Structure formats: structure tokens, C-alpha cells
Amino acid sequence: MIEVRTPDPFGAWPLAECDAFSGLALSALVSPAEVGTVMATLADVHVPDCEELDADTIVRRLLEQDALIAPGGLELHDPSTGVTIVPGCCSGLEDWRAWSEAPAGGDVWLGHDPAPSIAVNGDRLRVRQDGGPGEGGDFVDVPVALFPALLETVHHDLVGFLGRVEEWADGVTSSLSAALVRRLDEALSISEPSGDVAGVYGLRPTPP
Structure with missing residues (x-):
């Protein structure tokens, strides 16, 4: 999950209606507005005065970070x-x-x-x-x-989420879409392989 920390006001792209510091589960089921909320959370953590910047500038600043911190974890x-x-x-x-x-x-x-x-x-x-x-x-x-x-289920959800990020970025910052997906993939260690899928308990990425 991502712990939502979106700046207010924020106008670079649309956001979902989420309470501050609430958890948002990441998977292929997130909406474009929820992806926007995740990216705005990352912007709030890493980009000073991001509420005054346009989408391309915010994404470029995120790409310049040595490391990306995504507040949250596994639920x-x-x-x-x-x-x-x-x-x-x-x-x-x-x-x-x-x-x-x-x-x-x-x-x-x-x-x-x-x-x-x-x-x-x-x-x-x-x-x-x-x-x-x-x-x-x-x-x-x-x-x-x-x-x-359970960890493979998390991996599957994050791979699905990364696909939704690509779709979102193509519409919001198309020239930087591929670079953003690569950077987020690297920061969250998504593409590394893991084990087989099975299990009953629900372990999920709930963060931005």
C-alpha cells in the first residue's frame, strides 16, 4: 500500500478522492486517478513546491532523485x-x-x-x-x-500496477513515460523474479 500524502492544492493532473495518510492498495485494478494520487504522493515526498509545477517538470524532478521513497509497505x-x-x-x-x-x-x-x-x-x-x-x-x-x-502475490500486484502507471504516464507526460516506468520499476524492485503463486492470507502492497 501507499500512504497517501498528496499536496493541497495540486493541479498538475487529476487525483482520486482519498483521505490524507490513508492507505491505497496497488494493483492492476487502480484507476487512472488513483495512479495520479500515487504519483502526487511521490511528488509531495521528493519535489519541493510541487503544487506550483506542471506535470513534466514534476516527473523530471522525480527522475533526478537518487532514490524514491514510497511511504507505506505491505498490509x-x-x-x-x-x-x-x-x-x-x-x-x-x-x-x-x-x-x-x-x-x-x-x-x-x-x-x-x-x-x-x-x-x-x-x-x-x-x-x-x-x-x-x-x-x-x-x-x-x-x-x-x-x-x-504471498510475496509472489505482492509481486503480481506490483507488476499490474506498473502497467497502469505506463498507461497513466502515456496520457499525462508522454515524452517521459518510458523513463518514469523504468525508474519506478527500479525503485520498487518490481521486475526481479520471485516464487510461485498460492496461499489464503491477503498480503498486498498498500502504500502512495
């Missing part, structure tokens, strides 16, 4: 309990592949306040909303065997 939902674990403050979707280190006991940072955490718990991974001291709070247990499939 995990357990349909059997209704529990949803959301990214913590200051986490970024650009680090989504770090989740792959969790089954081996890797220390995966998911943000702070309230500091979500992942820990191996037998043959399952326990993902807590609040990883602080104590055993209270919401959590989701995911079988380790299913975890690679």
Missing part, C-alpha cells in the same frame, strides 16, 4: 479472524522484498509507532501490529510454507 489480512496488520510509521514500499528474509529469522523492519514485527513461531510466522514488550495486541500467524506464495 497483511487474515480472513479467518478479520485481523489486518498495517505498515508502521516511516516504513516504505520500496523495502517490500525484505519480507522474504523473515522465514529464516531475519530482522525485518516494518516501521515504528506502533512498530509491527515478524518473528518465527514454530512452523508459522507471527506478524504483530505492535512489536513492543508484552504479548498483547493483534497478530496474524502465517504458515511458513505459504509465505513465498
